[in-house]
Amino acid sequence: MNKVWLIIQREFLIRVRKKSFLIATIIVPLIIPAVIGGLVTIMIKEAESAKADTVMVVDESGVFNLDSTKNTKRFLFVPLQMPLEQAKKVYNETKDFALLYVPKFEVAKPEGFVIYTQENPSIEKIGDLEGLLGDRIRDLKLQEYKIDKEILKNLKTNVSLKQINLSKTGEEKSGNAGILYVLGFVLGILIYIFVLVYGIQIMQGVIDEKTSKVVEVIVSSVKPFQLMLGKILGIAAVGVLQFLIWIVLITFLSSGVLAYFGLKMPQKQAMEQVTKKMQQNEDVKQAMDQQNVKINEILGHIGEIPFTKIAFVFVFFFVGGYLLYGALFAAVGSAVESMQESQQFQFPITMPLLIGYFGLFMFILRDPHGTVSFWLSIIPFTSPVAMVGRIAFDVPNWQLALSMILLIAGFILTTWIAGRIYRVGILMTGTKVNWKVMAKWFMMRE
DSSP states (O other), rough: OOHHHHHHHHHHHHTTHHHHIIIIIIIIIHHHHHHHHHHHHHHHHHHOOOOOOOEEESSSSSSOOOOOGGGSSSSSEEESSSSHHHHHHHTTSSSEEEEEOOOOOOOTOOOOOOOESSSSSOOOHHHHHHHHHHHHHHHHHHHHHHHHHHHHHHHHOOOOOOOEEEEESSEEEEEEEEEHHHHHEEEEHHHHHHHHHHHHHHHHHHHHHHTTHHHHHHHSSSHHHHHHHHHHHHHHHHHHHHHHHHHHHHHHHHHHHHHHTTTOHHHHHHHHHHHHHHTTOOOHHHHHHHHHHHHHHHHHHTTTTTTHHHHHHHHHHHHHHHHHHHHHHHHHHHHHHHHHHHHHHHHHHHHHHHHHHHHHIITTTTTSSHHHHHHHHTTTTTTHHHHHHGGGGGHHHHHHHHHHHHHHHHHHHHHHHHHHHHHHHTTTOOOOHHHHHHHHHHOOOO
């Protein structure tokens, strides 16, 4: 065990002392918030100074009346009283955004609308134009059916459900599905990225030592299995340390970095703009009061989320998933002699992790307590992503315990399998490796 500990120390110190580790661990978490803040600031300023796009309109229906009175902050409509073919020629001689053709149509079945552009427009702009046309057709339908627009507006009612979780003991606790969805989404993605990145680091480290012949010196004093286990645990310690530093920096220093660069948080900018409007418009002030109530409710929901438990589960499944997949990556690294050669083995290894990743969106976040979500969070190869994605949704303790036990068992199993391949492959060079060869190494007796 002392030899394994020495290998863990070696792997840990080698990586922590690298400049790349310091840059990735300290600089990156500070740069990212600054870059995001800068991009948001530029986006806001660009939106404020943006000019309306000119849209020429050929309206054969005569019911849209998209003239200067219908202009918006986004579009400036210029009606053309000419045939479509002539309008196309006029439009091509300009640098206007688009030419909109509105044919004669039936209100019950509006068809034939065409937009001509000189370059591919964004989906957002197309969506805005479709929205304007849809609103106008809706008004025409109201007129045809003799429905008063104000009456219809008053009939529309928004209902907000207050979510309360009721335990078997009768304890009530408020909840918010939106917050839990975002939390599960973020945690699941982080696990997927971390396990994949650090697993590949293990494989790269094994390949480097094998090709440099350093491993021949090391295995003369330690067993190959001890070397593999020490390497996996050493790099895992680096990953945990890096993750904890990121949490501290992002949590406590992000706003400070933005202030250092002279930027304001987007929320603060939005609040300042709303405050100015409040002074001019009493209706906006009332809406703002309602918004403040919603914000306080959201903050209350966030305060009731068991972040300590979630953090513990995240770290456990990060380490467990990393150890499980790290053993397999180490086995592949011992069998091949280059990263290019390892590519044929990477996809089958990461396939279960990829299934957990897609399952996060297709099943877990849609129905965290469904049958598929349950099994994805129990099976060791998918549980690191799936259980972390579910944990915010108040997973039963027995399911969490079962998932943890099976993950530990899965790590022991993969370590045993990988160890049998590793003990042979780490000393083999010049051999063309495939799955059949690796299976042969696994079956070899010591």
